[in-house]
Amino acid sequence: MEPTWEVVDMKKFRPLIIAAVVLVVLAVLAASSITYIGGDDVGIVEKKFGGGSLEEGRILAANGENGIQAQILMPGVKLFYWSFWKKVTKVPLVEIKEGFVGLVQTTDGKPLPEGVIYSPEWKDFDRMIDAAYFLGEGKGYKGQQLTVLRPGNYRLNTELFKVKIVPLTNVEAGYVAVIKSNVGPLSTTGSRLVKKGERGIWDKPLPEAQYYLHTEAYKVTMMSIRQTKVSYTAEAERGESGRSQPMRPITVRSSDGFTFPVDVRMNYLIKPEDAPTVVANIGDGELVLDKLVSPTVRAVFRNNAEKIKAIKYVQNRSVQEEQSAEMLRKALQKDGVTVLAVRIGDVGNEKTLGELLKTQTDREIAFQEEETFKVQQKAAEMEKTLTKTTQEAEEEKRLATAAYGVKVAEEEKKQMIIDAQAQAEKIALIAQAQAAAYKKIAEVIGQNNAALIEIMKLVAADKISITPEVMVGAGGGSGDALMGTMLRGMLNKTSGSK
Numbered sequence: 001m002e003p004t005w006e007v008v009d010m011k012k013f014r015p016l017i018i019a020a021v022v023l024v025v026l027a028v029l030a031a032s033s034i035t036y037i038g039g040d041d042v043g044i045v046e047k048k049f050g051g052g053s054l055e056e057g058r059i060l061a062a063n064g065e066n067g068i069q070a071q072i073l074m075p076g077v078k079l080f081y082w083s084f085w086k087k088v089t090k091v092p093l094v095e096i097k098e099g100f101v102g103l104v105q106t107t108d109g110k111p112l113p114e115g116v117i118y119s120p121e122w123k124d125f126d127r128m129i130d131a132a133y134f135l136g137e138g139k140g141y142k143g144q145q146l147t148v149l150r151p152g153n154y155r156l157n158t159e160l161f162k163v164k165i166v167p168l169t170n171v172e173a174g175y176v177a178v179i180k181s182n183v184g185p186l187s188t189t190g191s192r193l194v195k196k197g198e199r200g201i202w203d204k205p206l207p208e209a210q211y212y213l214h215t216e217a218y219k220v221t222m223m224s225i226r227q228t229k230v231s232y233t234a235e236a237e238r239g240e241s242g243r244s245q246p247m248r249p250i251t252v253r254s255s256d257g258f259t260f261p262v263d264v265r266m267n268y269l270i271k272p273e274d275a276p277t278v279v280a281n282i283g284d285g286e287l288v289l290d291k292l293v294s295p296t297v298r299a300v301f302r303n304n305a306e307k308i309k310a311i312k313y314v315q316n317r318s319v320q321e322e323q324s325a326e327m328l329r330k331a332l333q334k335d336g337v338t339v340l341a342v343r344i345g346d347v348g349n350e351k352t353l354g355e356l357l358k359t360q361t362d363r364e365i366a367f368q369e370e371e372t373f374k375v376q377q378k379a380a381e382m383e384k385t386l387t388k389t390t391q392e393a394e395e396e397k398r399l400a401t402a403a404y405g406v407k408v409a410e411e412e413k414k415q416m417i418i419d420a421q422a423q424a425e426k427i428a429l430i431a432q433a434q435a436a437a438y439k440k441i442a443e444v445i446g447q448n449n450a451a452l453i454e455i456m457k458l459v460a461a462d463k464i465s466i467t468p469e470v471m472v473g474a475g476g477g478s479g480d481a482l483m484g485t486m487l488r489g490m491l492n493k494t495s496g497s498k
Contacts, residue, residue: 035088037077042155043073046087059108060160062135070131092162094154101212102149103164108135109142118146118183118217131157146183169211169218174226176205176272178279180219193279196416205275223275223285230289232264232297233345250298252305254313260352262301263345266328268293268371277336292335300327310356312362314347 037043051066062070073081073088081088096102112119119141127138128147134140149163156163159160171177179202187194194200205223213220232247249261270278270288278285282292304324305313313320325342332339347353437453445453 033080033082035073035081037073037075037078037090039089040093042073042093042157043078044089044091044159045069045071045073045081046089047088048085050085054149060131060135060157062132068159070135070157070160070309072155073130074155091158094149094156094158094161094393096146096149096151096154096163096165098151099168099170100151101168101215103166103214103216104145104147104149105162105164106134106140106145107162108141108159108160112141112143118144118214121146129154129156129161131160134160144214144217146214146217148212148214166215169206169213169215169220171206171208171211171222175210175222175224176207177211178202178205178221178223178276178277178285179213180221180279181217182219183217193276201276201280203276205272207288221279221285222369223270223278225270225272225275227267227269227340228289229265229267230293232262232266232294234261234263247294249299250301252302252313254305254310255307256309258310258348258353258356260310260348262305262347264297264301264324265341265343265345266293266297267340268332270336271338274336274338281335285387288337293337296331297328300324300331310348317344317347320344334381378381 015368035043046068047061047064047066049066051064053059054061054065054067059068061067078088080086096103106119109119122145125147127133128140128145130138164215169177178366179196180200181194181197181202184197184199187198187200191203192201193203196204232246232250234249250264251259251261253259270285275285278288278292282288287295301324304320308316308320321342321344324344325339328342329339442449442451
C-alpha cells in the first residue's frame with residue numbers, strides 16, 4: 001500500500017515561526033551585547049550615539065554624553081554593551097611596584113590657574129582616582145597632579161589618568177636630600193632658602209628614609225654628608241675623591257719666578273644643615289668638587305705662593321700649610337663646605353727646583369761647616385778658659401791651704417804657749433808645795449837630814465845606781481846597808497848637834 005502525503009497548511013505556523021525568529025534574533029542581539037571584564041582589567045566605554053554632544057574642550061563624558069565615558073566598568077559580566085552603540089575597551093590595572101611611585105597627569109578637567117603648574121594634592125585619594133567624580137563633583141584640574149600613586153594596583157580610566165612610573169626618592173645612609181620645590185606659595189623673605197612647603201629650596205634637607213614625592217614637582221638633589229678626601233698629587237690614593245684618575249698637582253709660582261708643583265691633600269665634608277646652602281650656591285652636589293672645592297684650593301695656594309720666595313716656601317712648608325688651611329676654611333664655609341684638614345706633601349721636583357735646592361744644599365753645608373768651626377772654636381776657647389779657671393782654682397786652693405796652715409800653726413803656737421804656761425804654773429805650784437813640805441820636815445829633822453831624804457827619794461824614784469855593780473860583802477843587800485849607814489850617820493850628827 002503506497003503511503004499518502006498530507007499537505008500541511010504553513011500559514012497556521014507562521015506566528016510561531018515569526019516568534020521563533022524574533023527570539024533567535026533577540027538572543028543573538030543579547031549575546032552580542034554581553035561583555036566580560038576580568039579581575040585584572042577595567043572596561044572603558046565609548047558611547048557613539050544617544051547621549052548628546054560634549055562641551056567644547058572636554059574629552060571625557062561625565063554625564064552620559066557621547067564619547068569616552070568617565071565611568072569605567074568593573075570586573076564581571078556586563079549586558080547591553082553593543083559595539084555599534086557602546087564600544088568597550090579592556091585595559092589592565094595600573095600596577096605600581098615596590099620602590100616606585102606613579103606620577104599622574106590628567107587629560108581633562110578644569111584649567112589650572114595662571115602661574116600654577118601642578119594641581120593641589122587631594123585629601124581623599126580614592127575620590128581623585130574616580131574619573132566620574134574627578135570630572136564631576138570633584139572639579140579636578142587638568143594637567144599634572146601633585147598627588148602620586150604609591151605601590152599597589154589601581155583601576156584607573158587610562159583615558160583620563162596618564163601614569164608615569166618612576167623610582168621613589170630613597171635617601172640612603174650617608175646622604176641627605178635637598179628639595180627644590182616647584183609648588184607652593186612664594187617666600188616673602190627674599191632669601192634663597194625657604195621654609196618647607198614654600199616654593200624654592202627648602203632650608204632643611206630630608207634625612208635618611210624613603211619618600212613618595214612627585215619627582216618633577218620636587219627636584220631632589222642627593223648630597224653626601226660623608227667625609228671626602230681629595231688628593232692633588234701625581235698619584236691617586238685609594239678612596240680619595242671617588243675618581244679613577246687623580247687630580248693633577250697644583251702648580252704655583254713664587255715671588256722670585258720659580259714655577260713648581262705642590263702636592264696637596266684635603267679632607268672636607270658637607271654638614272646636613274649646610275647641604276641646602278651648597279645646592280643654592282652650586283646647584284648640584286656632583287659639582288661641588290669640580291666647581292667649588294678644586295678652584296678654591298688652587299687659587300689659595302697660588303695666591304700664597306706669589307707672596308714668598310721659592311726657598312722660603314720649601315723651608316716653611318708647615319707655615320704655608322697652616323695659612324692655606326685657614327684661608328680655605330673661610331672661603332669654603334660661606335658656600336656650606338667644612339674643611340677638616342689640609343696637608344702639603346712634596347714641594348717641587350728635580351726638574352723645577354733641582355738647581356735651587358742643590359744651591360741651597362751647598363749653602364747649607366757651607367753654613368753648617370762654618371757653624372761647626374764656630375762651635376769648635378768656641379769649644380776651644382771655653383776649654384782654654386776652663387783650664388785657666390782650673391789653674392786659678394788650684395792656686396787659690398793652695399793659697400787657701402797655706403793660709404789655713406798658717407792659721408793652724410798660729411793656733412797651735414798659742415796652744416803650746418798656753419800649755420807651757422800651764423805646765424810652768426803647775427811646776428811652780430808643785431815646787432811651792434814641796435818647798436813648804438821640806439821646810440816643815442827640816443824644822444823637825446833638820447835641814448841636812450831633810451835634804452838627804454830628798455836625795456834618797458830622787459835616787460829611788462829615778463832608780464839611780466849609787467853603788468858599784470859588785471860589792472864584797474857577806475850578804476846580797478850591800479846597797480841597803482850603805483843606805484842604812486848613811487842614815488845612821490846623819491841621825492847621829494843630828495843628835496850630837498843638839
